[in-house]
Amino acid sequence: MRVLITGGAGFIGQRTGQLLLKQAHQVTVLDNLSPPAHDGPPALPAGMELVEGDIRKREDWVKALKENEVVVHLADYHDYLPSFSKLFHINAVGTAILFELLLEGKTSVRRIVLGSTTAVYGEGKYRCGKDGDVYPLPRRVDVLERGVWDPPCPICGGAITPMITDESVTRPTSAYGLSKLAQEDLVRLLGDRHGIEWVILRYGAVQGKGQPFQNAYYGALRIAALRLAHGQAPLLLEDGNQLRDFVDVEDVARANLAAITGLPPGAYNVATGRAHAVIDLARTLLRIAERDLAPETPGRYRVGDPRHVVPDVSRLKAEGWEAQSGLEAMVREYWQWLQQQPNLDTYFEGADHLMERTGTVRVAR
Ligand SMILES: NC(=O)c1ccc[n+]([C@@H]2O[C@H](COP(=O)([O-])OP(=O)(O)OC[C@H]3O[C@@H](n4cnc5c(N)ncnc54)[C@H](O)[C@@H]3O)[C@@H](O)[C@H]2O)c1
Structure with missing residues (x-):
């Protein structure tokens, strides 16, 4: 099969591409290699054809779409900073342009797999x-x-x-979640109307080696590990008891593969079904790293964060997919990988300062 992965040079995109190549599919990547995920051209796995371009530009989509039958749409902008218009320009407008081209009938695309997020649930059920x-x-x-x-x-x-939350009710609490829901709605509405099959995968908190430490704006494990690599204790938001479902990037890539090759159209949560408190993730990291430190919870909070995210994974399980990796293995693998990376210093403090300066992260009184 011929598959186009937008954002295919990113964390989840590269893993998905590798899995597709192993199964002899043809992979094209459309990616603008933008910061913070990239600070230079990445070494893409051999066999992936890179079209360097931006999903906000029609001509770049045209160059990349060619004979591709499936689009795995992962390129997006995601953060908690007050860059509201950028979130919608990239996530919603970029997706709308794809549909304009599909409707012109000059492509071979018959299925879209959208990489979405459990952030569309907000607080959930x-x-x-x-x-x-x-x-x-x-x-x-x-x-x-x-x-x-x-x-x-x-x-x-x-x-x-908090209860486990199925796919039925969406109520985002962040501009990022809203922009992803706008993306989902476009795919659902226009796909149904114009006969393009669609699968929406709502990923939990994706972890694993290769997660760009350059983007220290979100990602509990990445931020805690980056601090620890500088000898500092994990600094957690709220009281650390927020529940999150941490899912391994390899498991996410397998879910993408299932969606490309035949999952029935619909929206599916992609997570482990076993939520953990963020403080337990931090303690697991400290134990694995053998550091005699304790997580710190000085009452910082991030505006727009939901308190708990506990996704129901039964729909995807019923289709034969199940997460294989657990918290311990994810944390170990990331910690080992991070320590081998150069230039960690460059990214350590900048993100934290920016989040505080813009009022994205605040401290309770
Ligand atoms: N990582 C997670 O925890 C997580 C959780 C839920 C959902 N998701 C979703 O998964 C998808 C992939 O996330 P990721 O973690 O691999 O992120 P990532 O930042 O590693 O990769 C995103 C890629 O998109 C590219 N990109 C950004 N803007 C672009 C543009 N305008 N045109 C073309 N390319 C552009 C970037 O260069 C990057 O390579 C995203 O849609 C994200 O919302 C990720």
């Missing part, structure tokens, strides 16, 4: 003793400022418990 299943509102900054982390029931205001 919770249970209230009084009101049953509820979907909390985004947490208010004036409440976070007081160091109150758990969202209240949106109906009675009482305490609620």
Whole structure:
């Protein structure tokens, strides 16, 4: 099969491309090699054809689409900084241009696989003793400022418990999540209307070796490991008890492969089904790295973060996919890989300062 991977020079794209090449598929990559993921041309696996270009430019899509039958759309902009318009220019407009070209009928594309995110759920599903299943509102900054982390029931205001969240209700709490949902809606609506098959994969927190440490703006393991490589304890957001589902990049690449080669159209969560507190991830890292330090939780928080993310993976499991790697192996592999990387110093403090300067990361009073 001929497959185009946008963002194929990135973390998930390269792994997906490698897996496709192993199975004798043909792989083209459309990528503008932009920072922070790249600080120079990457060494792409042999066999991948690179079209250096931008998904905001029609002519670059045209160069890359050629005879490709499937587009795995991973190129995007993602961060928590107040770069709201950039999120929509790249994520939504870039996707809309693809559909304009598909409708002109000059391509061979019959299926789109969109790399999306569990950030489209926002707080996801919770249970209230009084009101049953509820979907909390985004947490208010004036409440976070007081160091109150758990969202209240949106109906009675009482305490609620996080539940696993299936694919049905989307309510993003960040501009990134909103821009990914806009991307999803375009793919769903225009795909159905114009006969292009689509699969949306909502990844949990993807981890693994090769995750660009240059992008120290998000990614709990990457940030904690980068600090540890400089002899500093992991500095966690909130109280560290936020739940996240950390999924290995190799497992994500296998899910992409399944979506390329035949998953029934629809949206699927891609995660392990075993959520962990961020503080447990940090403790696992400290144990593996054999450092006598403790995670620090001085009450910092990131505006737009959901408190917990606990995705339901039963839909994808029913299709025969299951995560194979666990937290321990993911952390070990990343830590070992990170220590072999050059120039870690260059990226260490810049991201943190920028997040604080722009009010993206704040400290509770
Ligand atoms: N890594 C995660 O934890 C995670 C979690 C959920 C969803 N996702 C989604 O997975 C996809 C891939 O993420 P990743 O972790 O591999 O990110 P990454 O930053 O490693 O890769 C993204 C790639 O897209 C390219 N790119 C960015 N803007 C572009 C543009 N305008 N035109 C062409 N190329 C452009 C970058 O150069 C980069 O190579 C994204 O859509 C992201 O939203 C990732």
